Amino acid sequence: MQETAKLIVDGRTFELPIVRGTEGEKALDISRLRNETGLISLDPGYANTGSCESSITFMDGEKGILRYRGIPVEQLAERSSFVEAAYLLINGELPTRQELNRFSVMLNDHSLVHEDMRAFFENFPRRAHPMGILSSMVNALRAFYPELPERGEEEEINITFTRLLSKVRTMAAASYKISRGHRVVYPRHDLSYCANFLNMMFDSPVKPYVIDDDIVQALNVFWILHADHEQNCSTAAVRLVGSARVNLYAAISAGICALWGPLHGGANQAVIEMLNRIYTEGGDPGPFILRAKDRKDPFRLMGFGHRVYKTYDPRAKIMKAMCDRILEKLNLDDPLLDIAKTLEEVALNDPYFIDHNLYPNVDFYSGIVLRALGIPLNMFTVMFAIGRLPGWISQWKESVDDPKWKLHRPRQIYVGPRERDYAPIGERK
Numbered sequence: 510m511q512e513t514a515k516l517i518v519d520g521r522t523f524e525l526p527i528v529r530g531t532e533g534e535k536a537l538d539i540s541r542l543r544n545e546t547g548l549i550s551l552d553p554g555y556a557n558t559g560s561c562e563s564s565i566t567f568m569d570g571e572k573g574i575l576r577y578r579g580i581p582v583e584q585l586a587e588r589s590s591f592v593e594a595a596y597l598l599i600n601g602e603l604p605t606r607q608e609l610n611r612f613s614v615m616l617n618d619h620s621l622v623h624e625d626m627r628a629f630f631e632n633f634p635r636r637a638h639p640m641g642i643l644s645s646m647v648n649a650l651r652a653f654y655p656e657l658p659e660r661g662e663e664e665e666i667n668i669t670f671t672r673l674l675s676k677v678r679t680m681a682a683a684s685y686k687i688s689r690g691h692r693v694v695y696p697r698h699d700l701s702y703c704a705n706f707l708n709m710m711f712d713s714p715v716k717p718y719v720i721d722d723d724i725v726q727a728l729n730v731f732w733i734l735h736a737d738h739e740q741n742c743s744t745a746a747v748r749l750v751g752s753a754r755v756n757l758y759a760a761i762s763a764g765i766c767a768l769w770g771p772l773h774g775g776a777n778q779a780v781i782e783m784l785n786r787i788y789t790e791g792g793d794p795g796p797f798i799l800r801a802k803d804r805k806d807p808f809r810l811m812g813f814g815h816r817v818y819k820t821y822d823p824r825a826k827i828m829k830a831m832c833d834r835i836l837e838k839l840n841l842d843d844p845l846l847d848i849a850k851t852l853e854e855v856a857l858n859d860p861y862f863i864d865h866n867l868y869p870n871v872d873f874y875s876g877i878v879l880r881a882l883g884i885p886l887n888m889f890t891v892m893f894a895i896g897r898l899p900g901w902i903s904q905w906k907e908s909v910d911d912p913k914w915k916l917h918r919p920r921q922i923y924v925g926p927r928e929r930d931y932a933p934i935g936e937r938k
């Protein structure tokens with residue numbers, strides 16, 4: 510029997526269906542609310558609003574759980590690869606050996622970027638932020654790779670997914686090389702997805718890049734941890750823009766713009782900037798914690814807090830362990846890591862952070878990992894974007910396949926002036 514909740518408006522009782530997810534979460538289905546009651550719901554920031562039913566990612570913010578297609582992210586980080594996790598997210602199941610091989614071959618086949626796009630990269634101002642460049646370039650991909658009407662719809666979509674996954678990685682490395690005035694390094698057919706990216710970033714005619722399996726594995730884990738996070742800001746942007754039935758490149762480009770913000774993907778860059786400031790100001794995090802607690806001060810402790818996690822972000826736990834491993838392996842002593850650990854300890858014992866459920870999130874340690882891999886600071890959010898691509902793609906695919914699909918068009922409660930007459934300019938005060 511359908512579970513319902515009762516809503517009483519002006520003495521009339523309405524029944525709202527209750528929807529249950531496979532993990533027991535419950536939601537009120539208010540899709541007929543306005544038709545039946547004349548009311549809408551008001552939920553700024555959508556903190557209580559489910560925008561869709563999804564079978565891709567499950568997270569429980571109270572328990573610190575994250576699973577892709579049912580599989581705990583901890584298991585994927587330990588045993589899988591980014592390419593396999595991408596396949597899982599997009600197709601719903603882990604690939605067989607044959608499917609994985611076929612997918613890898615496709616990623617290799619589509620890894621080059623049209624040579625004419627080079628002119629775009631070269632004409633951006635040198636100081637342009639790589640996220641702005643990336644979102645523009647991804648949008649431009651549609652012009653270079655138009656629809657393939659001769660292929661079936663499914664094949665066309667699979668080619669577009671593969672192009673995005675493969676070319677965005679190539680474009681990100683190329684933009685870094687061009688920004689430094691260096692020769693662009695092309696992808697190599699004999700390297701895996703992550704090794705290829707590192708080689709395109711760091712190989713040089715005067716210093717060949719030596720592939721290190723531990724570094725490649727660290728990058729795999731970094732990207733697996735970022736691969737999806739259900740209805741976060743950038744994914745919601747991809748679904749919203751995609752709901753107008755724009756092409757996938759345009760929808761992904763919108764997601765990249767949303768991710769750029771310091772409250773979302775840009776936090777990994779902001780964390781390192783904050784740790785650097787603490788370091789240059791003597792290394793004591795105390796004054797920064799005081800500022801973060803002051804409600805009159807807009808300053809926030811970057812890398813702390815999350816809209817959904819009200820406990821330690823499970824991704825941050827894995828990232829922290831990886832951070833220790835990679836610094837030890839590379840024999841690096843990063844003073845920012847010591848500051849990060851002190852800051853974490855102080856914050857986790859401070860009543861303000863305890864009462865507000867503010868724990869380190871994935872970005873708190875990811876910046877230190879990226880620094881250790883040699884990734885420049887302004888590329889940090891681009892690294893997040895490459896990792897989030899499988900999530901954006903799978904969420905877009907799910908939304909266009911959804912029989913309940915609708916153009917996203919929220920409503921509002923208008924609180925501006927009531928109707929008034931236009932005043933000619935000479936009569937205005």
Ligand code: CMC
Nearest residue numbers: 772773774776801809810811812813814815816865870871
């Ligand atoms: N430092 C200090 N206080 C904070 C912080 C923080 N990082 N985050 C939240 N608060 C306080 C906030 O001031 C508010 O206090 P009060 O209730 O006393 O006014 C309370 O906690 C609730 O904050 P909110 O802004 O209503 O919560 P939210 O769910 O909208 O914010 C957030 C989530 C991630 C935007 C926020 O925690 C934040 O700004 N964190 C820093 C930026 C960051 O690390 N972002 C990366 C998120 S993880 C990567 C990703 O998945 O995108």
